[in-house]
Amino acid sequence: MPTAPRPARSLLPLAAALALLAAPPATAQDLPDAPSARPVALDASRPTPAGQPRNVVLMIADGFGPASATLGRAAKGAPLALDSVLVGTAETSATDSRVTDSAAGATAYSCGIKTYNGAIAVDADGAPCRTLLEAAEDRGMATGLVATSRITHATPASFAAHVARRSEEPEIARQMAASGVDLLFGGGRRFFTAPPEGAAAPAGAWGGAGGTLATDRSGYDAIDRLPAAALLADSHLAYEIDRDETDQPALADMAVKALDLLAASPDGEERGFFLLVEGSRIDHAAHGNDPAAHLGDILAYDDAVAAVLAWAARDGNTLVVSTADHETGGLTLGRDGVYVWDPAPLLAATASFERMRERVADGEDAAAVLEEGTGAPLPEGAADAARGAVRAEDTAALAALVTTIESEPAGVAWTTSGHTAVDVNVYAWGPGAGRFRGAMGNDAAGRALFEALGLDRE
Ligand SMILES: [Zn+2]
Known part of the structure; x- marks a missing residue:
């Protein structure tokens, strides 16, 4: 069997990794330029910075169970970037089922509550719950959502919209465009560019107040200030294994670009930012029981984690939390x-x-x-x-x-074409990371995000 990985998969040998955090946070000059060329080895014995974070990056690997981590590590032939910041596990049940979907799973993190499957930031009675992104907006922080699915899909939607059913994507697009979020990178272009049948305007009216809406790679590359959206496919972005670099950037590239833009924005400079980064299609490949596509998106996600940890190490005031909404596929x-x-x-x-x-x-x-x-x-x-x-x-x-x-x-x-109730891993590094430890409920992990930033959930 051939064993050489495709070049696009940029496997990062740990032997070449920088012991960035064995020393005080590195300065910008210490780091190489290319984000995906910045492997990070975090020394697990080193205490993470204390105090309250100024910025929070929540990374969600949709459908990434413990076996997915083992698969990724074995394929990479070296520890994952995630491995150095493993702190515990999250239990993922919904209120109406022990097996969650991505909507209830994301709402646990966005609002700090458990709710029913299909709920987008509404509680078990259907009442809207205040999301972490909304609380950050209310404080005047900059905010952003990055996903490889449609940006209106359940996980990003649960941070910037409130609907009873996740299938209401036009309404999610409408609410998201009006939410005050400063940055959207992902798929789902059709909801923001094409009017639905019988309507005069697209559901998502992005671009008011001087905002940019990029619909292709060159438009994405040209974005240099916020507010800005880059929606680079009508539906989901490509699986990493199928991705054309000239058409769509890697998740790591989108994550670092989002961090740089948020930090440099007027709100971000003054009061910090909240960013969600989702590796959405790890889940889709697992639904299809497609191990090669699953692996490709796992390694792309881990590249993004490495790049975000390197950014956070340089910054010193950024909490990075990575987890999953649930396991998918029952991978063994x-x-x-x-x-x-x-x-x-x-x-x-x-x-x-x-x-x-x-x-x-x-x-x-x-x-x-x-x-x-x-x-x-x-x-x-x-x-x-x-x-x-x-x-x-x-x-x-x-x-x-x-x-x-x-x-x-x-x-x-694989044991299923759907989700399972297996606990998922929780990873955290930065000021406030000590709040994430041991076996937690996913809703408790969500509340810990609010607490880390000192934000109220009501
Ligand atoms: Zn799923």
């Missing part, structure tokens, strides 16, 4: 009673299964698409099975195929 490493698993076959893949399916549906040769996409010789009959399943739009048959051609060779398995 090892299967069928065999004591072997190996990430190498997944590193040979060059496309998500979703992209391969689209290409076969567009009439391309199934055998060629699958061999190129998986980077491996195909099992007997796989191309015929793919053609038939695509033609019949048989999702179960397609799922069985991705198991045969990717999960089985790697020795990994």
